[in-house]
Amino acid sequence: MSGSNLTRAALLFASLSLAGSAALAAPASPFAAMAGTWSGGGVVNTSDGQQERLRCRASYDVDGAGDQLRLNLTCASDSFRLELASDVEYRGGAIRGSWTEASHNASGTLSGRAAGDHVEAAARGDAFSANLSLTTHRGHQTVSIEPQGTSIRSVSLALNRR
Template identity: 45%
Template sequence: MFNTSQRRGVVVARIFAAALGLVSMALVAQSASASAGPFSGYQGSWSGSGSIATSNGNERIRCRASYAVDSTGNSLTQRLTCASDSYRFVVVSEVVARGSRISGSWSETTRSLNGSLSGTAADGRYNAHVSGGGFTANISVNSSAHRQTVTISSGASNIRRVSMTLQKGG
């Protein structure tokens, strides 16, 4: 059985995993009008910070992401590492775009959690649903060529909201 600290770590890991999948999907909205696939132009490193709103207050997080995009720009593999004063998470996701539909999978490698993601994107914004391991979340992403803002709302009682901003080239 998990103690309170371990349970809190699992919930936060799930939220970060959701963030990873959703940040990946944000890439679709940015370049939907380009002739290449929606992930074109996002190869490389991103970094930034944000916060976790819990039942006990807010905690700052720092995140680094790396993106590998296939030659068509329709498939993306992302590795996201986030850390706070209390936690460190590594999440890997694979996302495929088919028109305006986005789908994929994620795994949080330090805690052996995994799940799926799906959603739609339009005009640099999207809404998505992430699930897996008994966890669900709704995510909203606003994206531009060099900046992504992500907000995740979960039904978890101790983690209410996660938000982060990533900059390209970090």
């Protein structure tokens, strides 16, 4: 699997992680439950049937009012490393934000909705798009990513609060 395809998958994961934070707390402070450090991993499945394991660590910084979130994410596999920064805001059930990944010169936007412990969102970039789904329950997140137009068929991840 190429490094650029893994980068795209990790970028989606990061965007989804940010989106998921909106679903964790009361509407007045949707990001509060995400503050802190998380870690975990998962599997990237490619259209040619190959799989590669991912390991990830995330740090979430939440503003005082709880409606702004800053993510710093590092993901690695056997063949690449990714360092991502992202900013997301929550307003009345809607989430939106942006992400950048300097080493691969990639950037894009995120938009979607949060309800209860579940998030559905879309991540978009110049040469990349994906649908994202995330569920958070008691310090555990499950993430499903379905990219379009890449050799990555799906990404499945699980993160736990550290």
